[in-house]
Amino acid sequence: MTSHLFCSDTMQIPAALQKGFPVIRPVPISELSATVKSIVWLHLNSRQTIAQQLAPVKQHAPQSLIVVMSDIPNDLEALAAFSMLAKAYCNTHAGLEVLLNIASVVEQGGIWIGESIMQKLLGGSSVEEPQLDRALGKWSKLLTGRELEVAKAIAIGLSNKEIALKMHITERTVKAHVGAVLDKLQLKNRLQLALLVKEG
Template identity: 40%
Template sequence: MSRTPKHVFVTDAEPLRSNWRAAFPGAHLIDGTAPLKECDGDLFWLMLPYEGDVGAAVLKWRQIAEKAPVIALSDEPRDEEGLLVFRAGASGYCNGYASPLVLQQVAETVAQGGVWLGQSLLQKIVMVTAQEAPRPPEIPPQWAMLLTEREQTVALAVATGASNKEIADQLDITERTVKAHLTAVFEKLPVRDRLQLTLLVTGRM
């Protein structure tokens, strides 16, 4: 029988606590001044401060959490803020007032090694990663050898930040066909989403 993950929520906002306990009845809720001995957990949820450096807040709790993932919560999620916390190492970013069902979905995704981000934020991060990426090597990398030529083309297009519609237009195929190619890519490579695919293709994973 598998052990139930220990969730640690860091917040001073009392109204949110009942919602989080509904999602994870055994969750440990602490404020930002809790002793380190109270900060042992498998998954950390950090309610971001209203003011101040959110990136620094995430970095602080990543150090405290050690190898456990940190998910940043915001009362008003914005792509700019999400980009900051992602660069600081957060494994997820979502609304602190999300329903218990959504919080459970976030936890499942992150626990399996995925990243939870809004669609528009994910697209921005993929584009930024692609722009900062080093030039691809002339010799085909190992990941490319696992894919068909068309799947390689789709994977490379994703790594430039292109949407499914843009890829379909570039290759003169339907969006449904693009999705089919991506499904095959995700099955053949050790990636779960477009961001991980971009990191792999650009040599950062």
Template identity: 25%
Template sequence: MIRILLADDEPLMRVGIRTILSADSGIEVVAEAGTGRETVDLARRYRPDVALVDIQMPDTDGLTAIGGILEASPRTAVAMLTTFGQDDYITRALDGGASGFLLKTAEPQELMAGVRAVADGGAFLSPKVARRVISHLRDRPASPAHAARERVAALSRREKDVLASLGTGRSNAEIARDLHLAEDTVKAHVSAILTRLDLQNRVQAAILAHEAGMSRRE
């Protein structure tokens, strides 16, 4: 069962999202919050598998709440839920440790797919968001490249191969197939990469891979 903390300051929006998620017998909304501070408090109390968090909420906005959620419940995956698609929101959320970015206008199937993806330790971006992120990565100035390459230099050759594959958004199963490794071995490499590079999730790893110019081509 995937346990969800749903945070949105609009009660009707929470009702709609809860109704969609309740259609999946493997998903349960265990708590709801209407403010950023309440979201952090409930994350500490319930330690959900996934926190679906709106960008704009009273007292503490969703972007600021990410850090508090991850500190209160490190195993909780955070997915931002918003009607907005501006690049600054996207990049701030991902850089802050969010594992997903879902638009409220998405189809129900996309919402549930996103919840399952981040609950499974992966990353999920709505297609419209993914296009913006890719565009942003391509447009980033070249200056971070040297620093990024220095960060990844300490990785083993195999860890670099895995990081390069993460840069293309591949799942553990796909990386295992591409590199002829057991999936458990890939999981161990991903965990080691995140720890060694002080990254919070696969999205941040993918961004670093792009900055270092090491993403594998499709």
């Protein structure tokens, strides 16, 4: 049976999580075990990046299945979490049914993506299959060097501001590059682009 651990430096275990998994216990990241396979419910804090928070969990407990919990969920944060190999991303105050569903999917080796993110990934996309095949097969050749750099930065969850700082360009230029990339690859949004980049 998979054990459930809760890592947070700011709060008690959420009531719904405690109800769904009565034996869940709070554990400092430094005390996670490398030998025990468990679901680690990681409550994000706003003082560090997702990478800074997930890296030590992966270091101390490489076999753990990480569920990222955010007080104010957003698509870019979700993207960053999945790029760091989190198995799920959800609202800290998600209901019992959602939490049980997440645990079930993750325990079976799946990745749980929330409905709102899934809607943005799939909803309203009018990409035709031949166009998508072309993009999947040769997408990187369709982009300029700068556009490819922006696409890769999006895939690791960087915001426009962070990309601008990294590439020493303005946010306006980043937006122009993002628009051009989405247009050339005939994709609807950053999440689709990130998945495309990650699939190679």
